[in-house]
Amino acid sequence: MKLDIKNGKVDMSHGSGGRAMAKLINELFIKHLNNTLLRQGNDSACFQIPEQATGSGRMVMATDAHVISPLFFPGGDIGSLAVHGTVNDIAMSGAKPLYLSASFILEEGFPLADLECIVISMAEAAETASVSIIAGDTKVVEQGKGDGVFISTTGIGVVPQGVNISGDKAQAGDAILISGSMGDHGIAILSKRENLDFETTIESDSAALNSLVADMVNAVPQIHCLRDPTRGGLATTLNELATQSKVGMQIKESNIPVNPQVTAACELLGLDPLYIANEGKLIAICAKADAENLLSVMRDHPLGKDAAIIGEVITDKHNLVQMETCFGGQRVVDWLVGEPLPRIC
């Protein structure tokens, strides 16, 4: 008997290791995430070390748990997000992502039809990002001990020769660039969660940034830092980089692109777009001499068309991020404190 995906629900036996689990894995996960390595059917997936990797001799590994609520939102769902989140963490080292693993924690009673939508969305996101999901695991918890679906993804990638990108490499004088508008993801989630009705739907920017990064690294291999401003937003991520590199930063508010609907929503809700999570944007820091070249490469890519230079790295023993506001004032942009938007990713 085949799995009843249309009307079925997750039950405890889907996590048992027995027949029901084997059926779920074969008829839902492997069916959609289909690739030779996943089909090996062992507890681990075996792959050849790619030739590029033997060049630099370096690989990267990154992991992210995804607990976003709601599971489906304008511009994506937990499945696509779980691919983008980890692909982007890999890409932020300048590496080419190769393989992902995915482990699912399902809540008893979750509709199999929704699970299938999520897995199809993962498969599509992985294909778009040119990565394969080669290993997986499924656990089931009782109703009330989870929240529908949690997905942890882990990725590995190879670092191209000559690329040495790290959060501790920003230097005074460097230029700070971002790839596009800030706050779209967080506000998309919030508006869906709170049923806020704006005139137009705000869509999450959730996207895999590895192809943008490949173009950037190809043009300017000596980029100093890359990081995606996810939880904590641009403000917190810049503070992380400033602390890690032991520098200060001076940015200019008027240079930071924010979509008008996001600005409006933030004003309504008393939120600051600089602290709102993004899932398809990146910060790049490079030598001033490389900045215009890098900017133009970014703008040539669909995911970087609104890229902008937003400021520069300065010497500051307090490692502060300071901003010239739109009104010409100067203020310190601190780390996020508290949690204005829980479970955003």
Next chain:
Amino acid sequence: MKLDIKNGKVDMSHGSGGRAMAKLINELFIKHLNNTLLRQGNDSACFQIPEQATGSGRMVMATDAHVISPLFFPGGDIGSLAVHGTVNDIAMSGAKPLYLSASFILEEGFPLADLECIVISMAEAAETASVSIIAGDTKVVEQGKGDGVFISTTGIGVVPQGVNISGDKAQAGDAILISGSMGDHGIAILSKRENLDFETTIESDSAALNSLVADMVNAVPQIHCLRDPTRGGLATTLNELATQSKVGMQIKESNIPVNPQVTAACELLGLDPLYIANEGKLIAICAKADAENLLSVMRDHPLGKDAAIIGEVITDKHNLVQMETCFGGQRVVDWLVGEPLPRIC
């Protein structure tokens, strides 16, 4: 102000990406899981491809979510289990595990002191298994949307040259070995969960099997299959291997070691030890000519001292696992159906 580990509890801000999360990561996770690669402080960890890997050119990747309940049990806790589970999945390909990532889903209100115990236990398990946890992630969900702590770990390892172990390689005539007694983990969890009072505490067998596997692969590189009988127990895992290799199996009940307390508990509870999960045992399948040599290597290792040859692979187009019972009868040992022991790992 330092994190109050003694009296503090996880709150939503520990998952925010802001200051509170940075503090939790630094003062608890990085403090205990301390290693250079983790301390890089980027969203991914960069490592050199080890020289052994350039020999065979093959690596493996495996992932496991851990949702065990209770979190602390005789013989381990979710922290050590999360290391053992993934190290063992890597080892079952004959590979040497190198690096792990760990992603945590914490429930709001969970005591930081308990979290620290779990992280210390992970660190100790990783050290014993000679692997480093090099990448991590922390998410927090609201009270009632999780269950204390869930941990997903992913591992990567390198396959030694000349080793080609896979679940589809069992051949008629091969010998089937197991490394020790069956059912200890599941019964340890169950007795803790149900507050069953046996005369002696039954301890989980949770352990990292990679050093045992290294000895085995060194002595008999041409081992055909290795697999750890976790969820679903020995019975289900043998069925998986039989299906994958398109063979049948004939085992002998009297050759399967089961601890007397486990036998007693199973009789009391109406459970079959062959379906109970193990977390520190493995099944090996090799050519009959290699079996005695492999057995003696296994018995020389502390984690294999009770190893036994339990049967042989046979030709069977129905891929059945059959057992000669202690009473001399013959029965089919089927896949696990249903879920007698949820959340065992």
